[in-house]
Amino acid sequence: MNGIKQTTIKDVAQEAGVSIATVSRVLNEQSGVSKELVEQVKVAVQKLNYQPNAIARALKNSESRSIGLIIPDIENPFFPALVRGVEDAMQEIGYAVILCNTDGQPEAEERYIKFLLSKQVDGILFVGNLNFVQNPWLAALPVPMILLDRKIVGAPFPTVLVDNELGAFMVVEHLIKQGRHHIAIISGKSQSPISIDRVNGAIRALTMYGYPCPKQSILNSYFTFEGGYQAVNDLIANEIFFDGIFAANDMMAIGAIECLTKYGRHVPDDVAVVGFDDIRLAAWYKPSLTTVRQPVYEMGQIAVQSLVEQLTHSKTETFDKILKPELVIRRSSGGKGDTL
Amino acid sequence: MNGIKQTTIKDVAQEAGVSIATVSRVLNEQSGVSKELVEQVKVAVQKLNYQPNAIARALKNSESRSIGLIIPDIENPFFPALVRGVEDAMQEIGYAVILCNTDGQPEAEERYIKFLLSKQVDGILFVGNLNFVQNPWLAALPVPMILLDRKIVGAPFPTVLVDNELGAFMVVEHLIKQGRHHIAIISGKSQSPISIDRVNGAIRALTMYGYPCPKQSILNSYFTFEGGYQAVNDLIANEIFFDGIFAANDMMAIGAIECLTKYGRHVPDDVAVVGFDDIRLAAWYKPSLTTVRQPVYEMGQIAVQSLVEQLTHSKTETFDKILKPELVIRRSSGGKGDTL
DNA sequence: GTGAAAGCGCTAACAT
DNA sequence: ATGTTAGCGCTTTCAC
Numbered sequence: 173m174n175g176i177k178q179t180t181i182k183d184v185a186q187e188a189g190v191s192i193a194t195v196s197r198v199l200n201e202q203s204g205v206s207k208e209l210v211e212q213v214k215v216a217v218q219k220l221n222y223q224p225n226a227i228a229r230a231l232k233n234s235e236s237r238s239i240g241l242i243i244p245d246i247e248n249p250f251f252p253a254l255v256r257g258v259e260d261a262m263q264e265i266g267y268a269v270i271l272c273n274t275d276g277q278p279e280a281e282e283r284y285i286k287f288l289l290s291k292q293v294d295g296i297l298f299v300g301n302l303n304f305v306q307n308p309w310l311a312a313l314p315v316p317m318i319l320l321d322r323k324i325v326g327a328p329f330p331t332v333l334v335d336n337e338l339g340a341f342m343v344v345e346h347l348i349k350q351g352r353h354h355i356a357i358i359s360g361k362s363q364s365p366i367s368i369d370r371v372n373g374a375i376r377a378l379t380m381y382g383y384p385c386p387k388q389s390i391l392n393s394y395f396t397f398e399g400g401y402q403a404v405n406d407l408i409a410n411e412i413f414f415d416g417i418f419a420a421n422d423m424m425a426i427g428a429i430e431c432l433t434k435y436g437r438h439v440p441d442d443v444a445v446v447g448f449d450d451i452r453l454a455a456w457y458k459p460s461l462t463t464v465r466q467p468v469y470e471m472g473q474i475a476v477q478s479l480v481e482q483l484t485h486s487k488t489e490t491f492d493k494i495l496k497p498e499l500v501i502r503r504s505s506g507g508k509g510d511t512l
Numbered sequence: 513m514n515g516i517k518q519t520t521i522k523d524v525a526q527e528a529g530v531s532i533a534t535v536s537r538v539l540n541e542q543s544g545v546s547k548e549l550v551e552q553v554k555v556a557v558q559k560l561n562y563q564p565n566a567i568a569r570a571l572k573n574s575e576s577r578s579i580g581l582i583i584p585d586i587e588n589p590f591f592p593a594l595v596r597g598v599e600d601a602m603q604e605i606g607y608a609v610i611l612c613n614t615d616g617q618p619e620a621e622e623r624y625i626k627f628l629l630s631k632q633v634d635g636i637l638f639v640g641n642l643n644f645v646q647n648p649w650l651a652a653l654p655v656p657m658i659l660l661d662r663k664i665v666g667a668p669f670p671t672v673l674v675d676n677e678l679g680a681f682m683v684v685e686h687l688i689k690q691g692r693h694h695i696a697i698i699s700g701k702s703q704s705p706i707s708i709d710r711v712n713g714a715i716r717a718l719t720m721y722g723y724p725c726p727k728q729s730i731l732n733s734y735f736t737f738e739g740g741y742q743a744v745n746d747l748i749a750n751e752i753f754f755d756g757i758f759a760a761n762d763m764m765a766i767g768a769i770e771c772l773t774k775y776g777r778h779v780p781d782d783v784a785v786v787g788f789d790d791i792r793l794a795a796w797y798k799p800s801l802t803t804v805r806q807p808v809y810e811m812g813q814i815a816v817q818s819l820v821e822q823l824t825h826s827k828t829e830t831f832d833k834i835l836k837p838e839l840v841i842r843r844s845s846g847g848k849g850d851t852l
Numbered sequence: 853g854t855g856a857a858a859g860c861g862c863t864a865a866c867a868t
Numbered sequence: 869a870t871g872t873t874a875g876c877g878c879t880t881t882c883a884c
Contacts, residue, residue, distance in 0.1 A: 225571075
């Protein structure tokens with residue numbers, strides 16, 4: 173209950189000597205108002221420094237011109253660029269973005285979706301792990317929802333994501349061309365769609381080039397530094413031979429390198445290591461990390477575009493957008509440069 | 513205009529066989545409703561899966577239960593933790609956070625403040641460079657605003673920030689104790705309050721311990737990698753002797769180290785380098801970077817706390833909160849560990 | 853071309 | 869204890 177009373181459309185009407193209906197027409201640039209009145213109203217708006225009350229508009233129009241953006245954690249280096257892409261695109265069309273961090277916990281994800289719905293957002297952009305089977309109410313959402321980065325199996329939501337399978341394929345193809353033919357694959361939980369796609373891409377490359385791909389060289393761990401470290405530790409403990417590693421994300425790759433270093437194995441001379449995501453650290457780490465760059469900022473923009481399509485044209489049929497990844501070759505796989 | 517009509521308080525009233533006033537009372541946990549009716553209403557709410565419309569509430573109560581958070585750029589590694597701190601604290605009390613990126617441009621900052629006001633936010637958390645003298649309208653903001661990270665000179669807004677002067681003092685004291693007595697100070701624009709405080713702290717330490725502090729060893733550049741690189745380049749070009757560098761932020765420190773390396777000077781053996789901020793990269797860079805950690809997450813939380821005080825108790829007198837920085841000693845200044 | 857008035861979903865003052 | 873109703877600021881019929 174803070175504050176001075178805001179000026180309303182009524183004040184403007186009074187100041188301009190017209191009815192509030194006329195003011196509303198001018199504000200919304202509707203035809204059918206005489207030039208003189210348009211001018212009078214504009215002067216009054218200027219003079220009073222009037223800003224329409226978006227809340228009242230939202231109530232009347234049942235359109236809040238705001239959306240929710242649900243992500244696991246803004247402190248995870250993957251997300252700032254995503255958020256920025258979304259925010260920039262939304263700002264251009266005058267929408268507000270409400271940011272929500274869930275730490276990937278389904279309960280938090282559910283809570284936030286309901287929170288956003290009560291806030292009457294016009295749409296939701298979602299990155300998370302919510303299970304569609306266990307949450308059938310998702311099908312009856314009153315507003316459109318677009319998925320980013322990862323799909324939810326069985327869910328009827330259009331998804332914007334990178335071609336993880338292709339990215340992984342490119343990595344392993346690159347390693348093979350560098351002369352590495354015994355490649356270990358370390359990834360996250362085996363149920364995770366991202367894990368599945370990246371592992372499959374790697375296997376496809378190995379198979380296509382006719383190199384072995386033994387089960388014990390494929391490890392499922394966690395998408396973290398510790399996960400990568402542990403995986404390599406296991407590989408070595410089990411005396412599995414490898415001269416290349418594809419880690420399913422950059423933090424795992426760095427964990428892997430630190431572990432290799434502990435065992436006195438040199439990267440890239442003894443083992444070439446490649447990551448995925450191209451987080452900022454990848455370029456600065458020593459050795460600089462070869463990795464797959466995702467067009468993250470663009471992903472945010474495209475998701476907004478999809479959402480806006482649904483908002484405006486009420487398009488019912490929307491399709492997934494699969495973005496192309498890019499291989500960034502740096503020193504950890506024997507590359508020469510330190511591309512930023 | 514997407515979507516199925518939401519269930520309203522009217523539907524609940526009908527379902528429960530009571531008036532909407534009674535439903536409202538139950539929802540707002542007001543006393544004076546008989547046990548039976550409370551129960552009936554609760555059942556109806558459950559059955560219809562009713563969520564109050566926050567927009568309608570906001571209009572009625574002139575309180576949107578949302579705030580704006582204006583920062584330069586979420587992709588700048590300093591901000592994710594800040595945003596997370598704010599978001600977590602706000603979520604706990606059921607507020608939505610609208611995120612805005614300005615790139616530090618005053619026009620964007622002004623535009624966003626007005627945008628947020630039209631959205632009827634209850635308060636604004638602001639990190640930016642808006643000049644108070646050139647924007648006197650800031651004094652008449654209809655909602656409270658709290659500044660984070662940097663003050664605006666002359667502005668009547670409570671500010672939450674780290675003790676930059678002390679942080680810099682600690683850095684230089686540490687360098688002196690490491691036996692470095694010719695310390696160059698490289699900082700950002702000389703008008704920036706942050707620059708001023710950090711340089712002053714450094715000078716105070718030098719003076720207090722009786723070491724020289726010549727003008728030509730204090731350089732004003734930019735808070736970027738290039739800024740740090742260039743500054744060291746200038747230092748060397750001008751043949752100024754130094755065995756320690758205090759860079760006013762981490763990216764400058766890294767730029768400085770890269771430049772030193774180019775000239776064949778070893779860090780920390782030839783030159784000890786210390787940064788400020790403790791961005792994620794600082795721990796992973798080789799050599800790992802000694803720096804000053806700001807309690808950034810906490811800063812966000814405290815700012816929320818200040819804002820809420822103003823929102824609820826209408827406290828007019830609020831004071832700046834100055835947080836204590838922490839020196840994190842790593843290898844770039846001769847430390848032993850790689851503290852994460 | 854312009855204005856009066858209904859109504860979006862909710863809360864609170866007022867009536868019963 | 870419960871219900872009726874005015875009104876938050878706006879848009880949009882519907883009259884004139």
